[in-house]
Amino acid sequence: MNYVLLIGAGSDIARPLAFLYAKAGYGIYLASRNYDRLVRDASDITIRYGVDAKAFVFDVTETSKHKQFYESLPNRPHGVVCLAGILGDQKKAEREFSEVENVIAANYSGLVSIIHIIAADLEQRQEGFIVGVSSVAGEKGRKSNYIYASAKAGFTTFLSGLRNRLFTSHVQVLTVHPGFIRTKMIDGRETPGIITSSPEEVARDIFTGQQSGKDFIYSKWFWRFIMLAFKMIPEPVIKKMDMK
Amino acid sequence: MKVTNWGNYPVIEATMHSPSSVEEVQRIIAASPEVIARGMGRCYGDSSLNSTILSTLRLNHILAFDDRNGSITCESGVRFSELLDAFVPRGWFLPVTPGTKHITVGGAVASDVHGKNHHVAGSFSHHLLSIVILLGNGSIVKCSPQDYSDLFWATCGGMGLTGIILEATFRMKPIETVYIRQRVLKTKNIDEAFNAFEANKHWTYSVAWIDCLAKGDSLGRSALILGEHATKAEVEYRYRDPLKSDPPLSIPVPFFFPSGVLNRYTIKAFNEIWNAHYISRDSFVDYEPFFYPLDFVADWNRIYGKRGFTQYQFVLPKSVPLDGFKKILRTIAESGDGSFLAVLKLFGKQEGMLSFPQEGYTLALDFSITPESMRLFERLDAMVIEFGGRLYLSKDVRMNKEAFQKGYSNAAAFTSVKKKVDPSNKFQSLQSKRIGISSI
Ligand SMILES: Cc1cc2nc3c(=O)[nH]c(=O)nc-3n(C[C@H](O)[C@H](O)[C@H](O)COP(=O)(O)OP(=O)(O)OC[C@H]3O[C@@H](n4cnc5c(N)ncnc54)[C@H](O)[C@@H]3O)c2cc1C
Ligand SMILES: NC(=O)c1ccc[n+]([C@@H]2O[C@H](COP(=O)([O-])OP(=O)(O)OC[C@H]3O[C@@H](n4cnc5c(N)ncnc54)[C@H](OP(=O)(O)O)[C@@H]3O)[C@@H](O)[C@H]2O)c1
Numbered sequence: 001m002n003y004v005l006l007i008g009a010g011s012d013i014a015r016p017l018a019f020l021y022a023k024a025g026y027g028i029y030l031a032s033r034n035y036d037r038l039v040r041d042a043s044d045i046t047i048r049y050g051v052d053a054k055a056f057v058f059d060v061t062e063t064s065k066h067k068q069f070y071e072s073l074p075n076r077p078h079g080v081v082c083l084a085g086i087l088g089d090q091k092k093a094e095r096e097f098s099e100v101e102n103v104i105a106a107n108y109s110g111l112v113s114i115i116h117i118i119a120a121d122l123e124q125r126q127e128g129f130i131v132g133v134s135s136v137a138g139e140k141g142r143k144s145n146y147i148y149a150s151a152k153a154g155f156t157t158f159l160s161g162l163r164n165r166l167f168t169s170h171v172q173v174l175t176v177h178p179g180f181i182r183t184k185m186i187d188g189r190e191t192p193g194i195i196t197s198s199p200e201e202v203a204r205d206i207f208t209g210q211q212s213g214k215d216f217i218y219s220k221w222f223w224r225f226i227m228l229a230f231k232m233i234p235e236p237v238i239k240k241m242d243m244k
Numbered sequence: 245m246k247v248t249n250w251g252n253y254p255v256i257e258a259t260m261h262s263p264s265s266v267e268e269v270q271r272i273i274a275a276s277p278e279v280i281a282r283g284m285g286r287c288y289g290d291s292s293l294n295s296t297i298l299s300t301l302r303l304n305h306i307l308a309f310d311d312r313n314g315s316i317t318c319e320s321g322v323r324f325s326e327l328l329d330a331f332v333p334r335g336w337f338l339p340v341t342p343g344t345k346h347i348t349v350g351g352a353v354a355s356d357v358h359g360k361n362h363h364v365a366g367s368f369s370h371h372l373l374s375i376v377i378l379l380g381n382g383s384i385v386k387c388s389p390q391d392y393s394d395l396f397w398a399t400c401g402g403m404g405l406t407g408i409i410l411e412a413t414f415r416m417k418p419i420e421t422v423y424i425r426q427r428v429l430k431t432k433n434i435d436e437a438f439n440a441f442e443a444n445k446h447w448t449y450s451v452a453w454i455d456c457l458a459k460g461d462s463l464g465r466s467a468l469i470l471g472e473h474a475t476k477a478e479v480e481y482r483y484r485d486p487l488k489s490d491p492p493l494s495i496p497v498p499f500f501f502p503s504g505v506l507n508r509y510t511i512k513a514f515n516e517i518w519n520a521h522y523i524s525r526d527s528f529v530d531y532e533p534f535f536y537p538l539d540f541v542a543d544w545n546r547i548y549g550k551r552g553f554t555q556y557q558f559v560l561p562k563s564v565p566l567d568g569f570k571k572i573l574r575t576i577a578e579s580g581d582g583s584f585l586a587v588l589k590l591f592g593k594q595e596g597m598l599s600f601p602q603e604g605y606t607l608a609l610d611f612s613i614t615p616e617s618m619r620l621f622e623r624l625d626a627m628v629i630e631f632g633g634r635l636y637l638s639k640d641v642r643m644n645k646e647a648f649q650k651g652y653s654n655a656a657a658f659t660s661v662k663k664k665v666d667p668s669n670k671f672q673s674l675q676s677k678r679i680g681i682s683s684i
Binding site for chain 1: 262264265302305306307308309326329330334
């Protein structure tokens with residue numbers, strides 16, 4: 001049985017994504033901080049699709065434990081999907097550097113740490129995939145979330161470099177840029193209904209993108225055009241806009 | 245946020261909570277003077293609407309499954325579509341299913357939904373082994389036909405008014421293939437249709453599409469669609485993996501759009517089937533188009549536009565002479581208001597206190613919400629009540645107190661249970677206020 005490791009498995013996208021992999025016959029490893037939840041999720045996956053599913057405590061920011069975590073997995077996974085991320089508090093980050101560090105650790109540096117460990121293994125095995133969920137937010141800074149956005153920009157660039165490195169080892173690296181998703185991350189915020197996707201839709205996009213060997217996808221697809229248009233607005237205009 | 249159900253009417257401003265644990269549910273219940281549970285919002289009207297709404301969609305874990313007898317325990321936010329996805333490939337099917345798979349288990353219990361097999365299998369509650377409910381005081385009670393049976397029978401069909409259903413345990417049924425052996429019979433008028441239902445009672449699934457425009461001798465001409473789960477032996481010769489569902493992308497005839505707006509297409513489809521010669525032969529169809537033809541057309545409910553629509557669904561007891569049914573059909577036909585096609589179905593016996601089915605025949609058709617249709621409903625209500633029938637709460641958005649109380653003879657029994665388990669009347673919906681459930 002091939003295993004998929006989901007990092008940040010507390011995300012609302014993780015369950016529908018795990019269902020898709022489980023249905024395709026993959027075993028599932030769920031890893032994030034809220035262990036009790038993950039145990040219930042894992043049991044649900046096994047009941048539904050009859051595959052092995054297990055939960056693990058894992059904190060992206062505790063980089064000193066990453067190597068040991070990976071080595072303690074019962075089986076080496078065939079692939080990993082990184083869903084972990086935090087929006088952070090932009091206003092706070094403007095005042096306190098510790099908040100900036102939190103956001104960078106959860107969205108960028110901590111992920112670099114664990115992905116490098118997995119990448120080294122896959123590189124040696126000459127197989128497998130690494131999926132990183134970044135964000136359209138990383139494509140352009142806005143005053144409402146530029147700390148989060150710049151961490152995501154870093155993550156996206158990291159993934160593209162890694163893809164280049166692992167190409168000759170036959171390891172797929174997929175970067176995912178979602179737009180708005182109806183998850184707990186943006187609970188209570190008003191987002192434009194028609195361009196806000198469900199976690200299920202994004203999960204389906206990630207799964208098909210990965211299975212068909214893609215390097216980069218938007219989810220939903222139309223974000224490609226929204227971002228194209230957005231990035232064409234010149235910086236002198238952007239800086240005057242009051243964007244949420 | 246703005247919330248509306250399937251009929252797009254009414255659209256209301258509400259606070260929506262989406263808890264993902266029982267503790268969160270308890271906190272929300274404690275903090276809300278008034279609340280109603282909501283699943284997928286597939287009821288047509290205001291049954292799951294109020295100023296505070298508790299969405300169950302994040303309470304959707306399957307907790308246990310026994311593949312020796314098909315018994316399953318799951319949280320109330322699990323959708324029928326998820327159950328089909330996981331269990332059909334392993335040879336298990338829903339014991340009862342409505343005409344859409346996009347409903348939750350909680351919604352199935354609270355509306356005590358019926359399917360095309362009601363005359364042989366009863367409604368959803370008939371297959372429940374137990375349910376777990378969270379009451380207004382925060383306590384959690386497991387009930388079943390054996391334990392706390394009052395609470396159980398008040399909650400099945402109780403439209404969310406006794407508490408939040410957290411979990412349900414029920415039996416799935418074994419199938420050998422994903423196919424349905426289907427037979428279609430033409431009946432010239434309503435007399436023939438009723439006779440055909442009776443003569444074909446032994447079929448597990450039956451439903452008729454009835455032409456609401458036909459008048460005179462053809463009043464109620466219909467196409468009766470019968471179905472039976474195909475056995476492996478029946479389909480082996482053409483399908484290698486009989487449990488692999490491979491539904492078509494488009495829908496084959498017979499498929500009728502129950503929408504007034506699309507009358508042109510439905511008339512065409514109806515006539516096509518009416519004139520078809522293949523009718524005499526049985527065919528094998530995937531379960532999806534058989535049970536869920538409407539699910540193939542995403543968001544078809546938006547076709548009615550901003551004013552919204554509703555479905556008028558009533559049941560008349562078997563004791564009512566055919567003339568009763570004809571009188572109602574004639575009134576609808578003459579109004580020229582509703583959808584061209586309606587769904588006719590035979591019901592068997594029924595238990596739940598507010599469950600809709602009763603032994604007899606039910607008819608359902610769609611209407612745009614207009615002043616004229618509202619007036620027509622009042623006239624139809626009077627006839628339905630006169631004949632001892634009632635309207636389906638899950639489709640309703642406008643019936644009054646009187647129609648409810650006269651139609652639901654167990655309303656008082658329900659209220660007495662509700663008073664006991666929900667003394668502060670915490671669980672209310674716009675519908676329950678309109679039909680005066682707690683003030684009987
Ligand atoms: C196309 C279509 C076809 C349909 N065909 C049929 C049919 O053939 N037969 C049939 O019986 N029905 C049919 N229905 C109606 C549908 O099955 C019911 O309205 C069902 O209850 C919807 O479930 P839901 O999860 O969307 O619940 P909602 O619509 O959100 O809520 C329905 C009711 O259930 C209550 N409820 C939901 N979850 C809970 C919970 N956890 N605890 C307590 N109360 C809860 C709500 O308060 C509300 O009163 C159809 C609907 C559509 C749109
Ligand atoms: N929602 C959107 O609109 C949107 C848009 C674009 C991109 N994204 C990206 O999509 C991904 C998934 O987000 P989401 O919307 O599903 O948000 P979410 O529900 O908040 O999920 C993120 C998950 O990451 C986990 N996580 C956070 N910090 C962690 C840490 N230090 N260690 C381990 N796990 C950690 C959390 O699980 P635990 O609490 O169990 O640890 C959390 O459930 C994120 O990368 C997000 O940036 C989201």
